[in-house]
Amino acid sequence: MQSFKPLLDRRALTGVLHLPPLPGSPRPGPGFDAILSGALRDAEVLAEGGARGVIVENMGDAPFSKDHVEPHVTAMLAIVAREVRVRFGDQLVVGVNALRNDGLSSLGAVAAAGGAFVRVNVLVGVMVTDQGLIEGKAREVLTYRRQAATEAAIVADVLVKHASPLGPVDLAQIARDTFRRAGASVLVASGSGTGQPTDLAEVRAMRDAVPEATIWVGSGVTGDTARKVGRVADGAIVGTWLHKDGDVRAPLELGRVRRVAEELGQG
Numbered sequence: 001m002q003s004f005k006p007l008l009d010r011r012a013l014t015g016v017l018h019l020p021p022l023p024g025s026p027r028p029g030p031g032f033d034a035i036l037s038g039a040l041r042d043a044e045v046l047a048e049g050g051a052r053g054v055i056v057e058n059m060g061d062a063p064f065s066k067d068h069v070e071p072h073v074t075a076m077l078a079i080v081a082r083e084v085r086v087r088f089g090d091q092l093v094v095g096v097n098a099l100r101n102d103g104l105s106s107l108g109a110v111a112a113a114g115g116a117f118v119r120v121n122v123l124v125g126v127m128v129t130d131q132g133l134i135e136g137k138a139r140e141v142l143t144y145r146r147q148a149a150t151e152a153a154i155v156a157d158v159l160v161k162h163a164s165p166l167g168p169v170d171l172a173q174i175a176r177d178t179f180r181r182a183g184a185s186v187l188v189a190s191g192s193g194t195g196q197p198t199d200l201a202e203v204r205a206m207r208d209a210v211p212e213a214t215i216w217v218g219s220g221v222t223g224d225t226a227r228k229v230g231r232v233a234d235g236a237i238v239g240t241w242l243h244k245d246g247d248v249r250a251p252l253e254l255g256r257v258r259r260v261a262e263e264l265g266q267g
Helices: 032-049 071-091 103-113 138-148 171-181 200-209 226-232 254-265
Strands: 012-018 053-057 093-097 117-120 126-129 132-135 153-157 163-165 186-189 214-217 235-238
Touching: 012 032, 012 254, 032 053, 032 071, 032 254, 053 071, 053 117, 071 093, 071 103, 093 103, 103 117, 103 138, 138 153, 171 186, 171 200, 186 200, 200 214, 200 226, 226 235, 226 254, 235 254
Parallel strands: 012 053, 012 235, 053 093, 093 117, 117 153, 153 186, 186 214, 214 235
Antiparallel strands: 126 132, 126 163
């Protein structure tokens, strides 16, 4: 498997390959060959623009199943992730996120791809989402990691976007539980939805609660905000703004990737 260490360097940019609807999704898609070709094109833009990591995710499959994906989705995520890893080697550290919250399939895909990490949206607790109630499955994720992908890092959201807790929450305690009890490698703070800005006060609160943790911002980063984000976070996952005109249906734009990578690194 790839090493995750390059993404632990200060202020690394991790881009996202937002795959269109895969075959069998609720909405029609362009077919897997076109999806793979587009993913490799966008991965090349990320690599040339200075991104250090990339997450392959089935974003076009919305509305999502809340806690599992079909076997063919796992296979297709694995194929895309492996093709990216083979083509770009250590230039891009590859991760997988099987939406909405299938950590086991993400681990299986990243193991087959020889990647380095998975993103898990709800690792602990219970969140109310548009898919219904999603429960964290930290035990199952950690147990399966020992079986299939021992070295894979777990990038875990704390109060993930497009979701709300069942009641009042203590952000500091959730951050501590996610990192110290659930075994997350990196904590992610995000805004209310895709492309929505992250409250940097929450990043600071998480830092105070878990000073030993690596903390990334997971939504809303733009060329205008990346430097400010880099002053408080250890890195960022950037998806929406890197697309031409900020449209996730459009290809990634090299100038936008370069700008975010440079600004984030100077934070």
